[in-house]
Each structure stands twice: as structure tokens, then as C-alpha cells.
Amino acid sequence: MMARRVGRMSPFNITALALGMAFLYLPIVILVIYSFNASRLVTVWGGWSLRWYHEFLNDRAMLDAAWMSLRVAAVSATIATLLGTLAAVGLVRGERFRGRTLFSGMLYAPLVMPEVISGLSLLLLFVALNAERGFWTVTIAHTTLTMCFVTVVVQSRLASLDRSLEEAAMDLGCDPVQAFVRVTLPLILPAIAAGWMLAFTLSLDDVVIASFTTGPGSATLPIRIYSEVRLGVKPEINAICTMVIALIAVLIVIASLASKLSGARGESAAPL
């Protein structure tokens, strides 16, 4: 029966798929190729060169922004993973408790909330608290957004786990915390890792929420890129974007290798 399905790709199906994939990937490929262009003009191909990478590595302000972004992404992803995993455990294993609807509502809402609203509301909170804006305010803002994504990823893995494993561990004398740490945690580790990476890339990507919550002198890389892009295309930006893409590609490869090594099944290997 499977064999009958295989032969049923019509030319239309193949064209749609090929065009769709080309549409998704071509712009990124073009961007990467042009980052190696020696010429300042985007249309003129001046030969392969690392000139724009040199330019970036000598651009103090850009480097500062990149360093700030990496720190924010690493710290916020770590806190978000911790909180998001705890939230997922509470939602999936906590059965019913008071305030559960509000809790899950608060965790789902940021997924669809326009970034302008999340950014504005957090800024108003920070102003009211008289908090100095900079690294920590952006980190808190990103943690709040990304922990919701972590919760969703971990929650779906946790919900698909066979509970009899935990029950067996407890029948054999583990208390609930031991059962969780020794049995459940290793099984959901690939999902937790995927959640961390998703949080990291989302934080590295955000321009709107960071613009609202950061203070003077602590721009993140996307904020810098954004203000440069508004002024027009600069080859240096191509180089920076290529490096970010490379970083994310490396993370994705590590994640898929890790989930293969951990012996998890195919469904958890998908990064979402």
C-alpha cells in the first residue's frame, strides 16, 4: 500500500515543492554568497573576499552589540529553560490545581502576543519599578517570552511519555523527586535541549522587545542591524548575518546529533 502512495507524486506536486523550497532558501543563499563579495556594490561581483568580515571584526560598536546579544541570549535561554521546564512539569504532571487555567493562559498568550505590546508593557513595568534599563531588563524580557516556547516544547514531550515508567520507579522505592530526576528527566532531556536552543535563537533574533526594554549604550546586535538596515544595504551586514546563520546552523546540527546520540526516537529529533 505504501508503494502505491510513492508513485503518486504528480508533476504539479513536484513543481510546488521545488518552487516552495527555492523560495524559502534562495534569498538566504544569495545573502551568504554576497557576504563574500569583494565589491562594495551589491550588483557587481568583485571576486571572493573576506573583506566585510574584517570590517565587522574592526567595528567596535558592532562587536559590543554582538557580545551583548550573545550574553543576553545565553542567560535568558538558561533561565527560560529552567522556568519553562518547571512550568511544563506543573502543567502536565500537576493534575488539577487552583489557578491552572490562568497559568496556562499566561504561558500561551505571549506566543501570539504582538511584540510591540510585550515590549511596551514590560518597559512600563521597568519604569514603574525605577529599574535601570540595560542587560538585565532585556534579559528578563527575553526570558518571559522564550520560557513560553520552552514550556510548549517540553510539555509536548512530557505528555507523550509513558507514565508507567515513573510509577515503576516509585513502586521500586523512589520518592517523586527521585523518580523525576532519575527517570523522567533523562527522557525529556532532548526536548529541554531543543527548548534551550529555541530560546537562544529567539533571543538572538528579537529587535522589537529589546528596543523597548534596553537602555542607552546597551544595544543588542539586532537593534544595531536594524538601524543600519533602515539606512540601506551595507556589505558588512551581509557578513554579520552570515555569521549569525552559521552559528544557528551549528546549533541545529549539534542538537540533532545530541538527540540521535541520546537514543531518542525520531519525533524528538525535530527541533520544534
Place this chain on the structure above:
Amino acid sequence: MSTRRIFARPARYAAIAPYLWMVLFFLVPFGFVLKISLSQTAIAQPPYVPVFDFSEGWSAINAAFAQLSFDNFRLLASDSLYISSYLRSVVVAVTSTLILLLIGYPIAYGMARLPQRWQPIAMMLVIVPFWTSFLIRIYAWINILQHDGLLNKILLTLHLVSSPVVWLSTDTAMYLGIVYSYLPFMILPLYATLSKMDPSLLEAASDLGSSPRQAFWLVTFPLSLPGVGAGALLCFIPIIGEFVIPDLLAGSGSMMIGQTLWLEFFTNKDWPVAAAAAVALLVLLVPPLLLYDRLQRGTLEGGR
């Protein structure tokens, strides 16, 4: 059963920290948005007159209620700038969702008909761009669409146009950017419904004499409607509040509500009006969110 109940208690304790975090950094800030949307604009730092002063106790709060100002909302409802940006947000979101559906459906359908072992790879290929930075993907298009960019170069070389076409700062560029960014959101739910469809249904349809085309419109498409609804709402909802794409790709002529909010906040420093625009945007999002929630419940119940 009893083991489960023993497990539930520490699991609930686990939820305390994230619960408090979300109350403090998600729920409470909304209180501030609401509060400031009801206050007066002032030339000060921060630029608004506080409505409540909690330090003075409940009597002061009660007194303050009398002074609540709905001026900002009245301004939103009367000024044509706000009305047109509200309308534009809806028009852009509806149009983009329709285009996404037209482009996304054939791709998802093609994916669902791929040989089984190729399907996870195709799904990965759709998800990966979602992981690459959103800003970078928009920037990639600016590279292509700019005056002396690749697209104009190709069009000129092929003699399809005689002089460079202006692509940037147009609605075409904006729609292109939106469709490009949100395509994975449309494809994935569509693919999820289409790939779960029982192939024997199509065999039955063809045994009963329908052509492949008839079978598609009579069997496949109606059965994929939950996926169509989910994909459409997953795109529609975030597009309504979109800021970066219209700001970078569309012209400066008319703005979406997210841009208006940004302008009021950063350029005009009118925080109360920005907060009121945020509340208005939220109100706009409630109906599609409720619809999505109902649809998801319906699918879950129908699946059982």
C-alpha cells in the same frame, strides 16, 4: 492511580516559580498598560501623569477613578491616522493570509505526498528557516529588491523591463516579506492534517469513479479544512501586530497599528496614546484567538 496523585503534589510546587514570574512580568505589566492608557499625556519623565498612587491608600485610588481619562481612546476613535492604521492592519493581515494559503497549500500537499522516508526531511527543511533570524530573512529580501539589486538586474538582463523597477518601500515588497516570513506557520499545520489523511479514502473515491481532481475537491480539501483554519489563524494573528516587516519593506505612506504604536512611543513620546493603541490592538486580537481556541478544541474532540 495513587502513585499519580503522590507525583502531582511536587509537580505543582514546581509550577510556583514560573507562576510567580509570569504574574510579575506578564500580568502586572498589562495592568500598567491599562493604567497608562487611561492617564493624561504630560511633558515629563516618564511622560504621563500617574493615575493611581498606591502609596496613598484606597481613598486616593477611589478619588483617582473619578479622574480616569478616556481621552486617549477618544483620540484613537476619532483621528483618521489611527482608524486607517487599524483598518490597514486588518486588510494586510487578511490579504497576506489568503496569499499564504494559496502558496502554502500546494507545498504542504506536495510534502504529504512525498515518499514516507522523505517526509521528515521536507519538514526539517520547512522548519529550519524559522530558526534563522527573522530580521536576517527580511534583510535578505532588501538585498534582492533594492534599486540595483539582483531582481532588477535579472529583469533588465532578460529585457523584461527597460529601467529598474522600484520594489522597496512598496506594498508588494511588504507582502513578499510577510509571506516569506510566515510561510512555515502556514505549511506546518496544513501538512499535519494532510499527512494524517487515510489514503484509502482517495482510493475509495477513485474506485467510485471520481477523477483525481474531483477526489481532491470532494474528499481531500474538505477534510483538510481544520488545518486550513489553524494555519490561517496562526498567520493572521501575529501579522496583525507586525512591526518590523512593514517598517522595513513598505512605504511610509500608511502604517499598520504596530507602527503607529511605535511612532507614538519612540518618536512622539506620547506614552498614554501608545498604551491605548496597545489596548486597541489586543481587542482586535480577541476574536481570532477565541476562534483558534474553539477550532483546536473541536479538532481534539473530533480526533477522539
